[in-house]
Amino acid sequence: DIQMTQSPSSLSASVGDRVTIPCRASQNIDTFLHWYQQKPGKAPKLLIYSVSTLQNGVPSRFSGSGSGTDFTLTISSLQPEDFATYYCQQSYSSGYTFGQGTKLENK
């Protein structure tokens, strides 16, 4: 299994802040790295795929970067609707795996 590690598990920030959320893979996953946003009581929503491509309709304040084993999701100016849990996922191997998530909380 490829392990995906997200640390910290929670992050406090304020509206307007620039936020970065890291994700690390246990081995090289090339650019097979994707990000999902999940709000309480809802299903996850695909946000960014293949490291840096925004899903249709996702605001441009979201961006992704990285390659190999280390990746980052960045929100350039945090909005109230962005408080949620963010998961990274790899599809390099057929047994897709997800990180444990980083919960973005209002400071």
Add this chain to the structure above:
Amino acid sequence: QLQLQESGPGLVKPSETLALTCTVSGGSISTNRYHWGWLRQPPGKGLEYFGSIYYSGTTHYNPSLKSRVTISIDTSRNHFSLTLTSVTAADTAMYYCAGERGRTGLFDYWGQGSLVIVSS
């Protein structure tokens, strides 16, 4: 716009078999654009992927979970199903069905989730 809806019992006894169905609406399950997958999320935890199925019946399972899992499809009813055998309390989770773009690992469409509790 595709919509997915899970259905099945919310309570399953230990050692029994969990069975869930996902009904697809707003489009045909017999499309070459999507594979149809199952995932779960234990309370307060991350997501775990079981596997996906194509309308032809071809399946791809997560090797880590393959031994207890079967995914099947009924194109005449526009639905696909998950069975998980010999359940324990550790299988208590929210179960999601999802539409996977091609065989890319990108889950574009999700059901609302079905909470399954394993308890006697």
